[in-house]
Amino acid sequence: MSESVPIVVAEGITKTFDAPGGGRLTAVDDVSLSVRAGELTALVGPDGAGKTTLLRMMAGLLKPDTGRLYVLGVDLAKEAQSVQDRIGYMPQRFGLYDDLSVRENLDLYADLHGVPEDARRTRFARLLEMTELARFVDRSAGKLSGGMKQKLGLACTLVRLPDLLLLDEPSVGVDPLSRRELWKIVRQLVDAETLSVIVSTAYMDEAERCAQVFVMNEGKMLAEGVPKAMAEAARGLTFVAQPPPGATARELQARLIDADALIVDAVPSGGAVRFIRQPEADERAVDALLDGIRRQARPEELEDAFMMLLRRHRGDDGAAPPRVALRTPAGGVGEQAVIVVRDLVRKFGDFTAVAGASFEVARGEVFGLLGPNGAGKTTTFRMLCGLLPATSGHLEVAGLNLRTARARARGKIGYVAQKFALYGNLTVRENLEFFGGAYGLRGKVLRERVSAAIEAFGLEAAAVSGILPLGYKQRLAMAAGLLHEPEILFLDEPTSGIDPLARRAFWRTITALAASGVTIVVTTHFMEEAEYCDRIAILDAGRMLALGTPREVKERAGDADGDMNGAFIAIVEHGRVRSGNVLEAAA
Amino acid sequence: MSAFPSSQRAPGFVRRFVALLRKETRQLLRDKSNLAVGLLLPVALILLFGYGLSFDVKNAPIAVVMEDRSPAAREVVEGLRGTEYLAPVFASDMAEAERLMRAHEVDGIVRVPTDFSRRLNTGDARIQLLLNGVDSTSATVIEAYVTGAVGIWAQHRADRAGNKASVGGSVEVMQRVWFNEAGESRWYLVPGLVVLVLTLIGAFLSSMLIAREWERGTLESLFVTPVRPLEIVLSKLVPYLVIGGIDLAMCLVAARFLFRVPIQGSLAVIVTASMLYLTVSLLLGLFISAVTRNQFDASQLAMLASYMPATMLSGFVFDLRNVPAVIRVVAQALPATHFMGLVKTLFLAGNNWPMILRDCGILALYALALVFATRARLQKTLE
Numbered sequence: 001m002s003e004s005v006p007i008v009v010a011e012g013i014t015k016t017f018d019a020p021g022g023g024r025l026t027a028v029d030d031v032s033l034s035v036r037a038g039e040l041t042a043l044v045g046p047d048g049a050g051k052t053t054l055l056r057m058m059a060g061l062l063k064p065d066t067g068r069l070y071v072l073g074v075d076l077a078k079e080a081q082s083v084q085d086r087i088g089y090m091p092q093r094f095g096l097y098d099d100l101s102v103r104e105n106l107d108l109y110a111d112l113h114g115v116p117e118d119a120r121r122t123r124f125a126r127l128l129e130m131t132e133l134a135r136f137v138d139r140s141a142g143k144l145s146g147g148m149k150q151k152l153g154l155a156c157t158l159v160r161l162p163d164l165l166l167l168d169e170p171s172v173g174v175d176p177l178s179r180r181e182l183w184k185i186v187r188q189l190v191d192a193e194t195l196s197v198i199v200s201t202a203y204m205d206e207a208e209r210c211a212q213v214f215v216m217n218e219g220k221m222l223a224e225g226v227p228k229a230m231a232e233a234a235r236g237l238t239f240v241a242q243p244p245p246g247a248t249a250r251e252l253q254a255r256l257i258d259a260d261a262l263i264v265d266a267v268p269s270g271g272a273v274r275f276i277r278q279p280e281a282d283e284r285a286v287d288a289l290l291d292g293i294r295r296q297a298r299p300e301e302l303e304d305a306f307m308m309l310l311r312r313h314r315g316d317d318g319a320a321p322p323r324v325a326l327r328t329p330a331g332g333v334g335e336q337a338v339i340v341v342r343d344l345v346r347k348f349g350d351f352t353a354v355a356g357a358s359f360e361v362a363r364g365e366v367f368g369l370l371g372p373n374g375a376g377k378t379t380t381f382r383m384l385c386g387l388l389p390a391t392s393g394h395l396e397v398a399g400l401n402l403r404t405a406r407a408r409a410r411g412k413i414g415y416v417a418q419k420f421a422l423y424g425n426l427t428v429r430e431n432l433e434f435f436g437g438a439y440g441l442r443g444k445v446l447r448e449r450v451s452a453a454i455e456a457f458g459l460e461a462a463a464v465s466g467i468l469p470l471g472y473k474q475r476l477a478m479a480a481g482l483l484h485e486p487e488i489l490f491l492d493e494p495t496s497g498i499d500p501l502a503r504r505a506f507w508r509t510i511t512a513l514a515a516s517g518v519t520i521v522v523t524t525h526f527m528e529e530a531e532y533c534d535r536i537a538i539l540d541a542g543r544m545l546a547l548g549t550p551r552e553v554k555e556r557a558g559d560a561d562g563d564m565n566g567a568f569i570a571i572v573e574h575g576r577v578r579s580g581n582v583l584e585a586a587a
Numbered sequence: 588m589s590a591f592p593s594s595q596r597a598p599g600f601v602r603r604f605v606a607l608l609r610k611e612t613r614q615l616l617r618d619k620s621n622l623a624v625g626l627l628l629p630v631a632l633i634l635l636f637g638y639g640l641s642f643d644v645k646n647a648p649i650a651v652v653m654e655d656r657s658p659a660a661r662e663v664v665e666g667l668r669g670t671e672y673l674a675p676v677f678a679s680d681m682a683e684a685e686r687l688m689r690a691h692e693v694d695g696i697v698r699v700p701t702d703f704s705r706r707l708n709t710g711d712a713r714i715q716l717l718l719n720g721v722d723s724t725s726a727t728v729i730e731a732y733v734t735g736a737v738g739i740w741a742q743h744r745a746d747r748a749g750n751k752a753s754v755g756g757s758v759e760v761m762q763r764v765w766f767n768e769a770g771e772s773r774w775y776l777v778p779g780l781v782v783l784v785l786t787l788i789g790a791f792l793s794s795m796l797i798a799r800e801w802e803r804g805t806l807e808s809l810f811v812t813p814v815r816p817l818e819i820v821l822s823k824l825v826p827y828l829v830i831g832g833i834d835l836a837m838c839l840v841a842a843r844f845l846f847r848v849p850i851q852g853s854l855a856v857i858v859t860a861s862m863l864y865l866t867v868s869l870l871l872g873l874f875i876s877a878v879t880r881n882q883f884d885a886s887q888l889a890m891l892a893s894y895m896p897a898t899m900l901s902g903f904v905f906d907l908r909n910v911p912a913v914i915r916v917v918a919q920a921l922p923a924t925h926f927m928g929l930v931k932t933l934f935l936a937g938n939n940w941p942m943i944l945r946d947c948g949i950l951a952l953y954a955l956a957l958v959f960a961t962r963a964r965l966q967k968t969l970e
Contacts, residue, residue: 062968062970094808095808114602
């Protein structure tokens with residue numbers, strides 16, 4: 001195999017689909033690329049960038065409308081099957097048969113690829129060892145955890161060494177621990193077997209580990225190159241600033257990100273704020289914005305360059321954060337606890353989903369619940385919202401006991417579900433009027449509140465809800481949850497599936513809401529988003545492993561200046577070792 | 588370009604087919620609700636159709652209005668009483684009889700007019716029969732019973748006249764139903780049941796198979812292997828042919844030993860034709876599944892396009908000679924119609940080779956067309 005011949009060549013390929021609201025949607029727009037063999041190549045971009053469509057075209061599952069595409073030197077338009085015989089492809093949903101066992105899934109793919117019996121024995125042994133699935137060979141795939149399913153999906157594409165491996169967002173919806181294990185396996189394969197891999201991802205830290213990176217947005221190829229060289233676009237523009245005493249990082253971040261003429265991007269991190277200056281911005285203007293706060297230069301990263309590319313490509317078309325100026329609910333910001341949870345337990349049959357959680361949330365606080373899949377986040381969350389009764393324990397929300405006054409407590413909370421729970425065929429105004437009515441608002445009050453919400457969240461009243469972009473839908477859902485001016489807003493994984501700019505806008509809104517006195521409880525699997533929270537709780541296997549400010553949690557993990565991902569992994573692993581010891585001691 | 592020589596050879600058809608077949612069989616056996624639909628629902632249908640459903644009418648109440656009280660008239664009416672199918676009640680006049688009919692207390696009125704015996708002698712005696720047409724099936728059956736009963740009376744009367752030169756005017760009605768001498772509806776319901784059960788498996792089970800893989804996203808990874816679309820179609824067909832075969836056996840055993848329906852034709856021909864129809868039914872399900880890519884749509888469409896027409900338009904209940912031309916054309920386009928006619932003939936009349944060859948030929952053409960149509964809908968693309 002010659003290293004100099006590209007393994008994938010695309011020449012001006014375009015792919016369009018019927019858009020949900022009528023018309024055509026261009027998923028991939030005149031993309032040309034050339035991927036080198038024997039390397040790990042990343043395809044990065046926010047959701048809707050066209051990564052999946054591009055990978056599916058490479059796998060011969062979609063045909064480009066125009067342009068040419070060669071994989072392994074074969075013209076896909078002519079011989080898709082001969083390419084499919086030789087490549088491995090893991091779709092986002094893994095493609096496993098839930099009712100077959102781990103071994104049966106592996107056997108199926110091995111049979112289809114014609115792996116001979118003797119080769120299979122050694123190959124399976126190696127795959128099972130790498131994926132640590134050896135203990136579960138007889139378990140049906142449907143009963144594996146999300147992380148294990150994903151590793152099995154990967155193993156199924158590797159039953160024989162493919163000439164090219166395509167992985168479509170293998171780490172989406174997977175917790176940091178599983179993500180790390182998956183990347184370890186891919187790394188081993190690239191190094192030991194000189195496998196060619198193309199992986200799509202929304203995580204910059206994953207893209208950083210690749211030899212070559214292609215950045216896409218809205219169907220267009222924005223840039224390509226080696227991660228280190230790409231990061232240099234942000235050289236000299238990256239800084240970190242400490243918030244003044246008495247202020248939170250979140251507030252400083254809000255001030256910086258609002259000044260979009262001067263600042264490309266700002267995120268809270270470890271109690272400070274990391275930001276990127278606009279290249280053409282005047283240094284003195286930036287210092288004036290910082291108002292005496294010292295800024296320190298920090299090394300540039302791929303993520304910085306990526307945010308600059310996105311911001312430039314997006315321009316000013318509507319990603320600007322909505323300016324929320326809502327009325328402050330009864331009672332001001334204070335130390336008074338609005339949520340009290342003591343020894344909360346929830347069992348489903350003999351499975352304990354939540355085992356004795358205890359915490360308090362103060363008024364106006366932003367409180368984050370973090371944990372791997374199946375940790376008990378959603379169960380805890382549902383109990384707090386009064387959607388699920390607790391098995392035992394004390395649960396008090398807005399001064400009301402959820403056991404005795406669940407209906408009244410519900411009137412004081414707003415809830416934004418993970419899935420878009422509004423009516424897709426109603427307009428924005430109709431949806432808001434319906435939900436306002438459901439909360440008992442009517443007449444003039446309802447009309448005023450709906451108009452105020454539409455303005456505060458930058459919505460368009462007459463737009464049909466179902467065909468809006470995800471970030472927009474999510475703003476609408478939040479507006480609906482706030483119509484009755486609740487004291488507490490619950491948000492379940494509000495940022496999964498929306499692009500980084502929409503996520504910044506989302507958190508900007510949260511900052512504004514918290515400042516107006518609304519208490520926020522939020523779950524997320526983006527660890528860096530924990531930095532926006534005043535306090536976080538980390539859950540694993542139903543137990544609370546850590547509780548405190550992001551900095552306190554990182555200190556507990558042993559590295560106060562590290563990133564949240566590392567802290568999370570350390571705490572969960574430590575927790576698992578300890579519970580393992582307890583089990584052994586009990587045995 | 589030869590920079591990337593293929594590092595492996597794709598295995599052949601047989602190996603891939605066996606692998607897929609093993610997978611489909613495992614999935615079938617592990618899905619308890621599928622097995623219940625495939626094996627228990629047919630049992631329920633057999634019992635329901637065999638015992639619960641019958642078009643026979645027994646002890647049907649009819650009002651008798653005697654406007655002529657001559658011995659001859661009374662004799663005719665006695666004939667109506669001598670059967671278990673009818674339960675005559677006497678009404679004093681037509682007004683009362685009509686009241687009973689309107690109150691649904693009787694299903695029909697037999698009126699013996701005042702001039703009955705007089706006209707009997709001249710040879711044109713008449714009896715008026717009024718039937719409640721709300722339930723036309725029962726009405727037809729009652730009509731047949733009454734006609735039959737009167738006919739028997741007329742025959743007896745003629746016999747009694749004996750060697751005497753037969754008196755003109757004795758009406759002779761010979762009622763005889765071919766192939767189902769007893770006129771038992773079970774005899775033609777049970778062969779129809781075979782059609783329904785075999786249609787059911789296609790409509791409820793195979794219509795789910797491809798749609799489920801679309802919904803769960805498993806086809807996406809299956810497509811990027813050396814697998815060919817035809818192999819996917821065939822591997823989904825075979826396990827359900829076995830399930831359908833078991834159902835067929837249950838139907839035949841029940842027909843023969845439980846309901847004592849005669850099987851005049853050759854068993855081998857019945858089984859062959861049934862398996863052919865089963866193949867068509869399963870492939871139709873698979874085709875619908877491949878087109879809709881969604882389990883809910885697939886089951887709805889399969890009900891509408893396969894199961895309902897097989898019940899209503901195949902000649903199972905309604906005689907196709909009496910339906911409007913458009914419906915008849917639609918009915919003739921249904922594979923179920925051809926199999927329905929064939930299986931009834933095979934059960935009750937026996938081997939009719941021209942018909943067997945014609946209908947089996949039609950079914951085979953359907954099967955072939957559906958295999959290719961399904962394969963064409965299952966191209967390895969997500970568009």
